[in-house]
Amino acid sequence: MGLTLFHTNILQDSMIQKRLMEALIEVIDNERCGEIIDKTLVKDICKMLISVGNDSRHIYAEFFETPFLQHSTEFYQRESEKLLAENNASDYIRKVFARIHEESERAIYCFDKSTENRIIQVMEEELIRNHAKKVAEMENSGVVYMLKSKKWDDFTMMYKLFQRVPDCHLIIDDCVNEYIQEQRKGLTSENRDEEINHIRFVQNLFELKDVFEIIHKILLGDNQSVEQRIKFNFNNDINLNQHRTEYLLLVIENKLKKGVKSLDNEELVVLFKAMILLDYFKEKDFFEQYYQDFKGMLQKMMDNINENQFINNYVQVNLSID
Numbered sequence: 001m002g003l004t005l006f007h008t009n010i011l012q013d014s015m016i017q018k019r020l021m022e023a024l025i026e027v028i029d030n031e032r033c034g035e036i037i038d039k040t041l042v043k044d045i046c047k048m049l050i051s052v053g054n055d056s057r058h059i060y061a062e063f064f065e066t067p068f069l070q071h072s073t074e075f076y077q078r079e080s081e082k083l084l085a086e087n088n089a090s091d092y093i094r095k096v097f098a099r100i101h102e103e104s105e106r107a108i109y110c111f112d113k114s115t116e117n118r119i120i121q122v123m124e125e126e127l128i129r130n131h132a133k134k135v136a137e138m139e140n141s142g143v144v145y146m147l148k149s150k151k152w153d154d155f156t157m158m159y160k161l162f163q164r165v166p167d168c169h170l171i172i173d174d175c176v177n178e179y180i181q182e183q184r185k186g187l188t189s190e191n192r193d194e195e196i197n198h199i200r201f202v203q204n205l206f207e208l209k210d211v212f213e214i215i216h217k218i219l220l221g222d223n224q225s226v227e228q229r230i231k232f233n234f235n236n237d238i239n240l241n242q243h244r245t246e247y248l249l250l251v252i253e254n255k256l257k258k259g260v261k262s263l264d265n266e267e268l269v270v271l272f273k274a275m276i277l278l279d280y281f282k283e284k285d286f287f288e289q290y291y292q293d294f295k296g297m298l299q300k301m302m303d304n305i306n307e308n309q310f311i312n313n314y315v316q317v318n319l320s321i322d
Contacts, residue, residue, distance in 0.1 A: 020045075021067050028068070029075065031106065043110045050112060057112060065115055069122055076126035084131060088141035090154040093161050096127045124165050132168045136175050143175035144182070147211060156218050176215065183208050201247045206273050248274055 024045060031037045049060040057065075079099070083092050100123055107116035136143045136158065146155040162168035183204065251274050 017063055021063060024064060025068055025071050028106070032075070032102075039106070039110055046111050057114070060112055065112070065118070068115075069118055072119055072122050073126060076123055080127050080131055083127075084134065089135050089138040089143075089146075089158065090141060090151070092135055093154070093158050096123075096161060097157070099123065099127065128161060129165045129168060132162055132165070132171050136162075136171045143172055144179045147176070147179045147215075150211075150214075152214055152218070155215075159218060183211075202251050202274065205248075205277060206270070209273070209277065248277060 024042060027037050027042060031039075046060065046064065049063055050057065052059050076099075083095055087095065100120060103119055103123060104116060107119050111119075139145070143155065143158065145151075146158070159169065159172055162172055252271065
């Protein structure tokens with residue numbers, strides 16, 4: 001009876017409704033801007049609105065949730081523009097993650113449980129979907145820059161953020177393939193100096209293989225379309241250059257001629273990678289003798305664990321010896 005009278009005589013007053021809603025939203029905005037607020041008071045008011053509705057959400061939704069979500073949409077529209085203007089892609093992503101975490105914690109503590117999903121959806125729309133392409137394509141900080149600079153933590157963080165919104169990962173797909181196309185040019189370029197040609201080709205190939213392996217680890221199991229496209233492109237790109245066999249063979253021969261004992265760790269890693277790349281070439285038969293000789297050499301190295309722990313560890317991780 002008392003709650004009914006309170007609803008009829010107090011909350012039905014349009015002026016009181018307006019002042020209550022504005023006061024609650026102002027307090028929440030203050031916390032969004034870094035001020036300390038009385039969260040318990042906000043929580044108690046929200047619980048009161050549920051109680052007045054006889055444990056139904058309709059009064060809570062009408063007096064608070066609906067205007068709160070509308071205001072939050074406008075707030076995060078302004079917030080996103082400010083963040084874009086003041087931050088690079090990596091910093092933008094970090095701050096969006098922080099905002100989502102803050103808003104989620106506040107919703108869990110203060111509001112009806114269903115409000116959390118609704119406010120997070122607002123944030124994902126305004127902070128992620130509406131600006132995903134712009135963030136991913138930012139010059140000197142977007143996806144292509146992250147791949148070139150090997151900023152794998154930032155790339156992973158962006159991928160996880162975009163995963164929150166359906167189809168946003170497709171924007172990353174496009175950026176990854178843009179990077180692939182750029183790297184492809186390095187595999188097909190020619191130079192009059194033959195030595196420069198084979199060194200450049202193999203170096204580009206090594207770098208591309210390393211990048212693809214890391215991208216696979218980040219995306220594997222979550223985005224099969226990217227994984228398939230990356231694998232497809234690498235298998236084709238490695239066979240684009242008509243001198244690819246000659247270049248790779250020169251690297252392997254030069255290293256083996258020096259003798260394994262005289263190679264330092266860096267040279268051995270280059271040799272290992274060159275042999276790993278053989279599996280991607282179409283003319284595998286051409287390399288068969290070199291491959292078998294190399295496997296025999298590796299087996300001898302593996303048999304002597306004290307010879308070089310670094311080498312053994314690398315071989316165990318990267319090559320299988322049948």
